[in-house]
Amino acid sequence: MSKKNIVSIEDRIPKLKQARKKKANRRLIFYLSIFFFLISIIVYLQSPLSNIKTIQVHGNTHVSNESIIEQSGLTMDTNIWMLNQKHTEDLLTKNPIIESVEVSRKLPWTVDIKVNEYKIVGYTKEETNYFPILGNGVMINQLGQSSFNGKSPLILGFTEEEYLHKMAEELNELPSTISALISEIHWQPTDENKNKILLYMNDGYLVDATIRDFSDKMEVYPSIVAQLDPKSKGIIHLGVGVYFESFEKRPASDEEEIDRIEEDNTTE
Structure with a gap:
């Protein structure tokens, strides 16, 4: 064996010590870096930064x-x-x-x-001002205005907050394309049906309906009107059964009631 390939233990010890020292230094630097990084995070979290x-x-x-x-x-x-x-x-x-x-x-x-x-589903009128009503039935008193754009219906005659909320919730579910067809909604409760409402439509028809399931039943309105003679106006009933009743065939007492509502609207 050549002497050149023989390395004495004495020659290797300094190199081993130096390698261990470098490794220890790197480990120390690594731990110090983590320590100062954590300190920086704590300072950052506790400071206005x-x-x-x-x-x-x-x-x-x-x-x-x-x-x-x-x-x-x-x-x-x-x-x-x-x-x-x-x-x-x-x-x-x-x-x-x-x-x-x-x-x-x-x-x-x-x-x-x-x-x-909540979206605006309608307006109510108090004295000379119109107030928007949201889809949860809340009226925004701070947004009273002397007129409204007509894109949402007037909601009139609701003297009980419970039924106003129900009506607003139904309107909130109704597609805007159909709610835009409604001019006015009048609450007309009876002893038998406190959910009874009468709608004035922008195309000249009236709709006799109830608050309960109103949004579902009203969705068929366009298809009903499409089957009617545009020259024959009347009332579309959306109750247990759906049917059309021409104004020409209505009893005089019912016509007087409609005239009364229209007169009340004019004098508001």
Whole structure:
């Protein structure tokens, strides 16, 4: 065996010591890096650097950005990592105008609030002002106006809040293409049927119906009208059975009742 291939233990020991030292140094640097990284995270979480800097609100029409932010309880002092999204959503949905809401983080410092409000299903008239009614039956008193666009029906005569809410919920389920055909909805309760309503349609027909299952029954209205003679106006009954009754064949007492309602509308 050649002497060149023989390495004494004395020659190898310094090299082994040096390799172990380098390995120990690398391990120390690794642990120190993790330590300082964790310290940096703790400092960041405890400092104003992690506070919310921007709150974005989307989808709201009836409720202002300021009101939504105030109701959410979020401020610029709120730590973005301490944000309880479910709790904030629960706070906002206590507002009767808000149907649903989604709260999310947009790192590094932004909170996004996406609001879904109840849609306006109609208007009611008090004195000379019109007030919008939402799909949950809530009337927005702060949005009174002297006129309305006519895209949603007038909801009149509902003196009991329970039935107004039921009517609004049914209208909320009704497609907008059909609700746009309705001019007025009058509540006409009887001892036998407190859900009874009479609709004035924009095409000249009347609809005798009930609040119960109104949205389902009203969806057939366009197909019914399509089968009628446009020159013959009358009342479309949407009760247990669906049938058309021409004004020309109605008893005088019923015609007087319709005339009375129309006269009341004129004098409002």
